[in-house]
Amino acid sequence: MTEAPAVENPLLEGLGQRRTPEPCVLVVFGASGDLTHRKIIPALYALALRKLLPEKFAIVGAARSEWTDDEFRDQMEHAVREFGRDDFKQDVWDWLAQATRYISLDFADETKENDLAGLLNEIDEERGTRGNRVYYLAVPPQAMPTIVREVGERRKSEGWVRLIVEKPFGHDLASARELTALLSEHFTEEEVFRIDHYLGKETVQNMLALRFANGIFEPIWNRQFVDHIQITVAETLGVEGRAAYYEHSGAIRDIFQNHALQLVALTAMEPPIDFTAESVRNEKVKVLKAIRTPAPEHVVRGQYGPGYIEGKEVPLYREEEGVDPASMTETFVAAKLLVDNWRWADTPIYLRIGKRLARRETTIGIQFKRAPHPPFEDATTEELQPNMLLVHVQPDEGVSLAIGAKVPGQGMRIRTVHMDFLYGGAFRTELPEAYERLLLDAMLGDQTLFTRSDEVEEQWALVDAIVSGWARDRPAFPNYAAGTWGPAGSDELTRRDGRAWLRH
Numbered sequence: 001m002t003e004a005p006a007v008e009n010p011l012l013e014g015l016g017q018r019r020t021p022e023p024c025v026l027v028v029f030g031a032s033g034d035l036t037h038r039k040i041i042p043a044l045y046a047l048a049l050r051k052l053l054p055e056k057f058a059i060v061g062a063a064r065s066e067w068t069d070d071e072f073r074d075q076m077e078h079a080v081r082e083f084g085r086d087d088f089k090q091d092v093w094d095w096l097a098q099a100t101r102y103i104s105l106d107f108a109d110e111t112k113e114n115d116l117a118g119l120l121n122e123i124d125e126e127r128g129t130r131g132n133r134v135y136y137l138a139v140p141p142q143a144m145p146t147i148v149r150e151v152g153e154r155r156k157s158e159g160w161v162r163l164i165v166e167k168p169f170g171h172d173l174a175s176a177r178e179l180t181a182l183l184s185e186h187f188t189e190e191e192v193f194r195i196d197h198y199l200g201k202e203t204v205q206n207m208l209a210l211r212f213a214n215g216i217f218e219p220i221w222n223r224q225f226v227d228h229i230q231i232t233v234a235e236t237l238g239v240e241g242r243a244a245y246y247e248h249s250g251a252i253r254d255i256f257q258n259h260a261l262q263l264v265a266l267t268a269m270e271p272p273i274d275f276t277a278e279s280v281r282n283e284k285v286k287v288l289k290a291i292r293t294p295a296p297e298h299v300v301r302g303q304y305g306p307g308y309i310e311g312k313e314v315p316l317y318r319e320e321e322g323v324d325p326a327s328m329t330e331t332f333v334a335a336k337l338l339v340d341n342w343r344w345a346d347t348p349i350y351l352r353i354g355k356r357l358a359r360r361e362t363t364i365g366i367q368f369k370r371a372p373h374p375p376f377e378d379a380t381t382e383e384l385q386p387n388m389l390l391v392h393v394q395p396d397e398g399v400s401l402a403i404g405a406k407v408p409g410q411g412m413r414i415r416t417v418h419m420d421f422l423y424g425g426a427f428r429t430e431l432p433e434a435y436e437r438l439l440l441d442a443m444l445g446d447q448t449l450f451t452r453s454d455e456v457e458e459q460w461a462l463v464d465a466i467v468s469g470w471a472r473d474r475p476a477f478p479n480y481a482a483g484t485w486g487p488a489g490s491d492e493l494t495r496r497d498g499r500a501w502l503r504h
Contacts, residue, residue, distance in 0.1 A: 020055075023056035023128055024159075025059045025134070027116075028040060028061050028137065032075075032335070033138055033139075036076075038063070039433070056127050056129055056165065058101065058191070060101050060102045060103060062116065063100075063105065069100075076100065079382055085216040088117055101119060103116055103310060116132045130158070130159050133155075135151055135161070137365070154184020161187070162191055164193045169258075180456070180482075193447060194451045195438055196450070198263065200263060200438040202397065202432070206292055210391070226366055231352075231365070232361060232362065234360060236309050238317065239322075243320055247323060247324060249331045251332055251354060252466065256333050262451065262455075264291070267349075279449075287339060289458055291462055297340045299333070299469070300489040302489075307481035327477075332480065336348050336350055336494075350499070362396065363391070363393060365391075401419075408449070
């Protein structure tokens with residue numbers, strides 16, 4: 001029997017591999033942490049599997065843990081097996097493992113600093129990495145200044161240097177500016193990659209494709225045709241062992257300041273002249289500058305009480321381990337934002353984020369205005385909703401468009417139906433993790449999906465203005481049950497305008 005020829009998947013057309021980065025060493029500070037195990041190393045394995053890493057490449061893990069190279073490799077192999085999205089292949093791991101080194105490091109010890117510099121020089125000689133460095137700061141904010149200074153002062157003249165900085169980018173506008181000033185002492189803005197993993201998600205990037213690659217959307221993407229925009233970033237999880245951080249950040253600093261406002265900027269931005277990093281980021285920062293500081297009645301905050309998530313009883317926030325029993329930290333924020341520019345004048349953007357909500361989802365909804373005069377009797381259109389373009393960022397990534405259609409049968413009865421596009425069905429391929437795209441872009445020097453310093457400052461300026469208004473009142477917390485969609489004030493925020501939050 002002859003073997004049937006392999007049939008290529010036609011839906012994969014156009015999904016070719018991108019160019020490979022130049023030889024380099026990726027140094028991960030905080031290599032013993034959760035982020036390295038869950039995201040960074042599994043992402044590097046996925047890139048290696050797809051042959052997207054340079055042939056002359058090395059990883060150096062740096063942390064305080066007293067591990068040997070082999071112990072670190074064992075830890076990372078376990079991480080890939082547990083958290084990787086691909087089946088484990090021994091030959092791929094062997095290639096990555098032999099390129100992996102580890103150093104126990106405390107920057108208070110100058111000897112260790114010299115050891116790291118010596119190790120990197122040794123790797124350059126052995127693997128031909130040419131002095132090119134990507135430093136990933138997966139460390140707490142308080143550790144960043146020391147690392148930035150030491151790396152900046154010891155950088156080599158040959159090769160390029162790139163610095164990946166994890167959020168938070170400061171705690172407020174003043175601290176964000178201090179961090180920017182520190183970074184600019186040793187690195188140019190082109191060398192700094194402020195990572196926001198939401199921007200690496202395929203469905204977030206698809207917002208740009210929807211608008212600027214489709215002639216049917218861009219002409220109506222404005223105040224004349226759009227009634228309002230809704231953005232929801234909902235989690236079912238609680239603080240999950242992050243109380244020490246979360247108690248000082250709250251929902252507004254943890255999600256609103258970065259992820260949520262970046263989604264607003266991408267949704268509302270003007271068309272860039274091209275898709276270079278500077279052009280895209282220039283348009284995003286214009287949106288952030290144009291957001292009006294919301295009045296106190298246009299912002300709602302909440303803190304979850306006891307309730308049920310997927311049938312399981314969960315405690316209130318104040319009973320979570322490490323949380324102050326009298327905590328006033330918000331776990332929910334909803335706001336009505338207005339963008340004061342020609343495209344969006346008087347078109348509200350309703351934004352809500354929260355923990356312990358009814359369902360995990362991140363969605364962007366564009367609700368269009370109703371048809372001006374439907375020639376149908378009211379009784380035939382009672383189920384008809386306004387047209388809605390809904391982008392599902394996570395989970396169930398895809399796009400849905402709600403339209404009115406005639407119900408089969410006699411008469412003219414109209415009902416809302418949905419035209420759905422799902423990534424898995426359209427491309428027959430699993431979506432890459434955000435960190436895969438962002439790590440690769442950093443190695444390539446592409447800053448399009450990374451935030452610029454002026455974006456960060458505009459985001460903090462808005463958050464500082466909101467938080468300063470909160471200092472004058474003390475709400476009764478908790479004010480919503482876990483497993484619901486937030487406090488009653490959130491529904492009132494939209495109800496006052498004759499609108500309502502989407503229920504998917």
